[in-house]
Amino acid sequence: MPFASFIVCTRNRAKALAACIRSIEETCRAYPAITTELVVVDNGSTDETQAELRRISAASGVAITIVMEGRPGLAFARNAGMQRARGRVLVFIDDDCEVGRGYLGDLQRYYTKGNRVIRGGRVELGNSCDLPFTVKRSLVPARFTPDVHPGGFVLGCNMTMHREVAARIGRFDERFGAGAPLQSAEDTDYLVRAYALGIPVEYVPDMMVYHHHGRRERAEIEKLHRSYSLGNGALCLKHLFKAPWLLKHFFWTVRSAFGETFSGARFDADLQLSHWPIVLMNLVGAVRFARLWLAGRATPTELHDVSEAVSRLERGP
Incomplete structure (x- = not known):
């Protein structure tokens, strides 16, 4: 060994x-x-x-x-x-x-x-x-x-x-x-x-x-950050009972997003990323996890409703 x-x-x-x-x-x-x-x-x-x-x-x-x-x-x-x-x-x-x-x-x-x-x-x-x-x-x-x-x-x-x-x-x-x-x-x-x-x-x-990640354009970082936020949102729902403290971080992010609206204070000192995409993609991730979880348990109609909700969130306002 x-x-x-x-x-x-x-x-x-x-x-x-x-x-x-x-x-x-x-x-x-x-x-x-x-x-x-x-x-x-x-x-x-x-x-x-x-x-x-x-x-x-x-x-x-x-x-x-x-x-x-x-x-x-x-x-x-x-x-x-x-x-x-x-x-x-x-x-x-x-x-x-x-x-x-x-x-x-x-x-x-x-x-x-x-x-x-x-x-x-x-x-x-x-x-x-x-x-x-x-x-x-x-x-x-x-x-x-x-x-x-x-x-x-x-x-x-x-x-x-x-x-x-x-x-x-x-x-x-x-x-x-x-x-x-x-x-x-x-x-x-x-x-x-x-x-x-x-x-x-x-x-x-x-x-x-x-x-050597090779990302030199801000748009590339923002795209990757949205993916990370989606995964983190799914974690909140997956571990809702075993790790409820994850929700605390989500609520802190929501609070920071509203604070950003009024003060302009952003996430990450170097890249100055907005908190709002984090909040949105956290929600998308949670809904997507729910859809995956329901896949073996829900009726086709219920799955369709969840899919529509995910699509609306991903399109944004």
Whole structure:
């Protein structure tokens, strides 16, 4: 059993994937005494990903397992990777990220201290030309509490856990995540479920990765932010009874949206995003989750009514 399994899920990002794998190989070479493996899940790529993976695998000094997962959705891919991984510690890295050279040493140091946690590290921009989004730059270690929103507390592009923790929490919810109906938040859902089971969620300022997300236009960030807000709204309804504190964050957002109308104070100091799209997409996400939940329980007429409500919300006023 290797100490660590790096799990990288990919779809149509052959060039970025090659850089990601090179960075993992570099940290493995820097710590040859630590046993590792790499599990790459191809989630239905139509570019040259498979050829690139064969080339890399033939020359790599790291044991690479290539997994095909044809069902579209990041949660499907994460579950497929988790199922094939053999390591004691599971390390989820996105295909557009590169790990720091000292990553594996930091990982071993933290998991020598304690295993029964979900732990995420720092995420810096890989390219300074990209807008400062989907990063976490804090230099202060922290442990999650319901006083902060779980979205972004630990980013799914740099998330680790002992395999026993993963076995206790279970599979990622395949309704969430990129490529799925709820578009995002499969990682946030995992954190909420962990906290509900009494499993601590920690952020550490090392174990660093560099995120090459490539988004340089504000419209791209706003679109992604709406997707995140949709997923977070679905979480509120899914965990209404197990994590009612999520509603508190929704009400705070509504209050901030009304405050923005009068004072102009916006969300995110760097990007100055509006609170109102968050509120709208939270509602869309909740209704969409209800529609998915009802799919096996409601009559066709009821499903039609819910679908119409979702469509009206998505069109906006």
